Amino acid sequence: MTATICGTGSHIPSYTMDNHDIAKLVDTSDEWVRERTGIVRRHIIQKETTVSMAAEAGRKALKDAGISPEEVDLILVSTISSNLILPCAACEVQKELGAVNATCFDLSAACTGFVLAYNTAMAYITGGLCRTALIIGSESLSNLTNWKDRGTCILFGDGAGAAVLQAKTSPRGASQEEGEKLEAYLPVTHSDGSRGAALTCKSRHDFNGLTDENRQSNAETLLDASHYMQMDGQAVFKFAVKSVPEVIGEALRLNKLRASDISYYILHQANQRIVEAVAKRLGEPIEKFPMNLSEYGNTSSASIPILLDEMNREGRLKAGQKIVLAGFGAGLTWGAAIVPWCR
Numbered sequence: 288m289t290a291t292i293c294g295t296g297s298h299i300p301s302y303t304m305d306n307h308d309i310a311k312l313v314d315t316s317d318e319w320v321r322e323r324t325g326i327v328r329r330h331i332i333q334k335e336t337t338v339s340m341a342a343e344a345g346r347k348a349l350k351d352a353g354i355s356p357e358e359v360d361l362i363l364v365s366t367i368s369s370n371l372i373l374p375c376a377a378c379e380v381q382k383e384l385g386a387v388n389a390t391c392f393d394l395s396a397a398c399t400g401f402v403l404a405y406n407t408a409m410a411y412i413t414g415g416l417c418r419t420a421l422i423i424g425s426e427s428l429s430n431l432t433n434w435k436d437r438g439t440c441i442l443f444g445d446g447a448g449a450a451v452l453q454a455k456t457s458p459r460g461a462s463q464e465e466g467e468k469l470e471a472y473l474p475v476t477h478s479d480g481s482r483g484a485a486l487t488c489k490s491r492h493d494f495n496g497l498t499d500e501n502r503q504s505n506a507e508t509l510l511d512a513s514h515y516m517q518m519d520g521q522a523v524f525k526f527a528v529k530s531v532p533e534v535i536g537e538a539l540r541l542n543k544l545r546a547s548d549i550s551y552y553i554l555h556q557a558n559q560r561i562v563e564a565v566a567k568r569l570g571e572p573i574e575k576f577p578m579n580l581s582e583y584g585n586t587s588s589a590s591i592p593i594l595l596d597e598m599n600r601e602g603r604l605k606a607g608q609k610i611v612l613a614g615f616g617a618g619l620t621w622g623a624a625i626v627p628w629c630r
């Protein structure tokens with residue numbers, strides 16, 4: 288038994304900020320941002336929320352899969368930027384979609400979150416706990432961005448992407464070749480909390496030295512830079528260009544595959560130079576590494592499913608192809624999953 292992706296969807300806010308807009312806020316330039324990151328603009332929420340974008344992406348994924356909300360028995364939302372602490376975003380998505388039979392919970396692992404949501408859904412399905420899962424990455428990073436910090440505010444954007452996974456069993460009497468097509472590949476994932484200081488953002492409910500007096504004042508006035516994303520950009524860059532090709536190599540070896548067996552490497556969209564460096568280290572052509580970060584910036588756990596949805600809708604994904612999903616980010620966390628495309 289395995290599970291395959293049978294539908295994808297995404298939601299992107301319509302409002303955009305390009306590099307020239309950011310240069311009005313901080314001391315930077317379009318040229319600097321393009322050269323160092325490949326990012327040209329990012330989409331930013333106005334009326335949308337993390338939950339509303341997640342629901343919209345999920346609705347589109349179910350439509351693409353031709354699956355009714357009642358058939359979904361697991362909803363996972365990967366996010367670090369939900370507008371709600373309670374209830375979880377996944378329960379709100381359930382309510383919006385009418386997915387009354389689903390078990391719902393959120394998952395927080397920053398930019399590796401969608402890969403971990405995919406792995407969790409696979410484990411639930413192959414373990415017999417459920418049959419149909421809706422997995423979503425949704426982020427409103429603009430709410431966590433310090434718009435006075437030029438080292439980070441140039442990087443991030445908002446959006447949501449989703450995929451539907453459904454159980455698939457080999458038909459009785461299937462040939463060995465047909466059986467192999469349905470093989471569940473094993474993922475490889477890692478975490479290293481000892482390097483967590485490279486990328487941090489304190490909860491808005493965590494104030495150092497809260498006194499009875501300021502407890503009663505407007506908590507927003509107590510926010511400082513630590514309540515926004517803070518990053519050691521060079522440390523994250525070095526971690527990504529080393530760890531991502533390594534973990535992809537581990538996943539290939541574990542599943543007895545070669546790099547040439549993979550049609551596309553869909554990496555977390557953080558920086559064009561990171562994607563190019565990973566391609567070079569793997570010795571694979573850059574054409575196998577699709578990118579859309581020039582349009583969206585870094586949307587954390589939404590970046591992989593947004594790109595997957597674009598490729599699916601453009602007809603670039605064909606049955607029989609194998610795709611690598613690879614995420615990396617805060618934690619530190621990183622991992623790679625091999626996805627057989629069967630549609």
Ligand code: ACO
Nearest residue numbers: 314315319323398437438441520521523524557558616617
């Ligand atoms: N505009 C102009 N100058 C800038 C800017 C800016 N926006 N930001 C920094 N600088 C300056 C710095 O102050 C520094 O100046 P100095 O030499 O006078 O001190 C100079 O540019 C070089 O700064 P670096 O930080 O060394 O620049 P770098 O080439 O490393 O690029 C960047 C910075 C783009 C952030 C890069 O480090 C990077 O992309 N790192 C990876 C970040 C990432 O991918 N994070 C997300 C992964 S996890 C997740 O997605 C949540």
